[in-house]
Amino acid sequence: MSKQNWKPGNMLYPVPAVMVTCQREGEKPNIITIAWAGTICSDPAMVSISIQKKRYSYALIRDTREFVLNLTTKKLAAATDYCGVCSGRDTDKFAQTGLTPCDSMAVNCPGIAESPVNIECKVTEIKPLGSHDLFLAEVVNVAVDDALLDETGRLHLDRSGLIAYSHGGYYELGRQLGTFGYSVRKRRRMHKSVQKILQRKNKRIGNNCIENGLYRSEPDKAYENSCFVRLCLCTSTGVISAVDQSTACKCRPSVFSSLNR
Numbered sequence: 001m002s003k004q005n006w007k008p009g010n011m012l013y014p015v016p017a018v019m020v021t022c023q024r025e026g027e028k029p030n031i032i033t034i035a036w037a038g039t040i041c042s043d044p045a046m047v048s049i050s051i052q053k054k055r056y057s058y059a060l061i062r063d064t065r066e067f068v069l070n071l072t073t074k075k076l077a078a079a080t081d082y083c084g085v086c087s088g089r090d091t092d093k094f095a096q097t098g099l100t101p102c103d104s105m106a107v108n109c110p111g112i113a114e115s116p117v118n119i120e121c122k123v124t125e126i127k128p129l130g131s132h133d134l135f136l137a138e139v140v141n142v143a144v145d146d147a148l149l150d151e152t153g154r155l156h157l158d159r160s161g162l163i164a165y166s167h168g169g170y171y172e173l174g175r176q177l178g179t180f181g182y183s184v185r186k187r188r189r190m191h192k193s194v195q196k197i198l199q200r201k202n203k204r205i206g207n208n209c210i211e212n213g214l215y216r217s218e219p220d221k222a223y224e225n226s227c228f229v230r231l232c233l234c235t236s237t238g239v240i241s242a243v244d245q246s247t248a249c250k251c252r253p254s255v256f257s258s259l260n261r
């Protein structure tokens with residue numbers, strides 16, 4: 001692969017483009033779009049945002065030492081862009097975008113109700129770097145949309161339509177290629193007790209039948225690179241549930257991973 005060497009510049013992509021909310025007491029709340037944002041520590045949970053001094057939001061966040069990071073979605077893409085090209089100096093961005101301010105739990109500035117996740121932050125340090133000042137902040141509360149939680153309380157962030165920003169463009173996320181650690185994950189053997197239950201059922205269905213009441217279809221296109229297959233749990237009355245690898249593993253990891261070969 002032949003490469004050109006460019007002068008130093010920002011080329012770390014994709015990044016999240018978040019809508020950061022801030023407010024000085026007694027004034028209107030503001031929204032600034034920030035792409036130079038990142039997770040910087042797990043414990044304590046910390047994030048950073050870099051802001052140019054000339055931004056209207058700069059002084060708000062410097063003085064109040066609080067802000068909320070609001071994750072952005074496909075539905076919020078236009079508003080995200082708008083809040084990145086208009087200034088709160090002469091615009092009420094909540095009014096212009098139709099977004100709704102929502103109360104925060106641990107900071108005094110509001111989040112954005114339409115955003116699936118609001119990350120409330122308190123500034124711990126401001127570091128001048130050059131064009132931008134780096135704000136380090138501790139996460140003091142995370143508010144998550146109920147609709148993204150399943151009955152066990154597990155968050156399905158993938159269902160929120162998150163977007164990324166890359167080299168001047170906004171993009172929706174594509175299909176999942178794997179999950180954390182999938183490249184080294186070992187396949188487990190079926191647990192003996194499960195084998196026994198399945199042996200009792202021992203149902204055969206068409207060409208795709210595999211023994212013991214579990215049916216496996218052709219590899220699912222969505223998972224073709226990660227050798228996942230779509231599985232159906234069968235009973236004497238037929239196929240009762242079609243589940244993908246991730247769902248299946250959550251219910252009965254030993255059953256489903258042993259079939260995934």
Ligand SMILES: Cc1cc2nc3c(=O)[nH]c(=O)nc-3n(C[C@H](O)[C@H](O)[C@H](O)COP(=O)(O)O)c2cc1C
Nearest residue numbers: 033034035036051052055056057084085086087088
């Ligand atoms: C996608 C995108 C990402 C941006 N990222 C940053 C950033 O990381 N830091 C920054 O200071 N400005 C950034 N900006 C510019 C500000 O969002 C923009 O100047 C905004 O109008 C400032 O609003 P304010 O004056 O109300 O604070 C970005 C703009 C866009 C569209």
